[in-house]
Every structure is written in C-alpha cells, then in structure tokens.
Amino acid sequence: MVLEQALLHVRPGQERAFEDAMREARPLIAASPGFLGIEVRPAVERSGVYLLLVQWESIADHRDGFRQSERYEEWRRLLHGFYEPMPDVIYFGDAL
Template identity: 65%
Template sequence: MAVIEHALLPVRAGSEAGFEAAFAEARPLIEASPGFISIEIRRPTGTGQPYLLLAKWRSIADHRDGFRQSDRYQQWRTLLHRFYDPMPEVSYFGEPL
C-alpha cells in the first residue's frame, strides 16, 4: 500500500522564485530516500495562496522515520524551510476508494 503525503506550503510573498530554485536543488535529496515513489509541487493559481506538495511513499514510516530522520532531511530543511510562514502541516492519505 502506498501513501500520499500532502502539505500546503505557505511560501512568503516575493520569494517564490527563490523557493522554486531551492526546490530544484532539494529534489534529489528526497528522491534518494528509501521508500520514495514520487513528488509533485504545484504552483498556486492566485497570489498569496500556498503551493501544493504531493509526495508518494511506500509507507508513512518511510517518510516520517526514514527521510525525516536522515541527513538528507537536514539539508532539505536548510534549503526550503526558510521560505515558509508559517511552517506547513503534513497529512497522509491511503489508497483511493
């Protein structure tokens, strides 16, 4: 069973280009994680709206206990977390109905 990690990323206004460049640099860090399947970031359609992150994992543990406890996640944080205000909340979803 795969799970979807969902987060709305509230990127500070005016820093969108920097965030997108930092994400391109950070992407290989998550892609190298055991249990990682795919990731998609969607741009907002309106000003001041959050970006949408959808990542697919084999399990919640692969994300939460694997990636988030790794050195790669510390690099991810350094690259991306400075753009968020406030910090995003992560939710997980199971198989489609």
Template identity: 60%
Template sequence: MAVIEHALLSVRAGSEAAFETAVDEARRLIEASPGFISMQVRRPTAAGQPYLLLVEWRSVADHQGGFRQSDRYQQWRALLHRFYDPMPEVSYFGEPL
C-alpha cells in the first residue's frame, strides 16, 4: 500500500524564490531514497499562504525509518528548513476510497 506524506510549508515572506530554487536542488535527495515514488510541491494561489508538499512513498517506514534517518535527509534539512516559519507538521494518508 502506497502512502501520501502531506505537509503545508509556511515559507518566510520574501524568500519564496530562494525556497523554490532550493526545492529543485533538494528534489534529487529525496528521489534517491528507497521507497520514494513521487513528489509534488505546489505554489500557493495567494500571497502569505503555505506551499503544499505531497510525497508518495511505498510505506510510512520508507519515509520515517529510511529517508529521515539518512544523510540525504540531513542535506534536505540544510537546504530547506531555514525557510519555514513555523516548522511544518507531516501527516500520512493511505489508499484512496
């Protein structure tokens, strides 16, 4: 069963362009992770709204025990976490109804 990781990314005002560049660089890190299927980052339609992150994984364990425990995640954090205020909360969703 595949799962969707969902997070709303509140990016500091004025740093959106730098964030989008960093996402492009960070994408290769997550794509190289076992269990990774796909990733989307969607821009907000209005200023001040969060970006939407959707990552499809084979399992929650592939994200939590795999990617988040890897050196790639440390690089991901260094690239992206400086843009968030507050830090995003991650949720997981199962198969569609």
C-alpha cells in the first residue's frame, strides 16, 4: 500500500466552495483501479489549508492510472482552480 500526501492551500474565501467541489470529486477518484481510500482534513489552526491523504495499491495506480484517465480531467476541472500554489504530492510506504 502507498499513501499519497499533499497539503492543499485553498484561496482565501473559497473554503466552502472547495469542500463542496471535493464532495463532488470524490466518486471520480474512488472509481479508480487501485484506489483504497481517501481523507481530506481541514487544518485546525490555519484557515484554507487541507491535508489530502489517498491510499493506493501502488504509485502506478495513481500516477499512470488515475492521472491519465478522463476522471482525472474532471477532478482537475473541479478542484485545481482553488489551489494557490499548486500542491506537491509525496508518496509514503508502509508504516514502521
């Protein structure tokens, strides 16, 4: 299992619209082969910051599967306009 992590910095004042868009986008990623689960958590002490955690069977399921799919194009359309700056994605292996 691989854990994808990204910090999402949402433009000020767009938090509610982002959360609505994320709810709409979730089924797009959930339908992807190799998808195991997703969590999106708002920061407690920093407005507009969200932690994205997605569990995949492999990096390839995310990078070569989901990101090359039509579902990802819709995901991008729904979500990427909220980010400033665009998030960096980091993959993590099994827990110690």
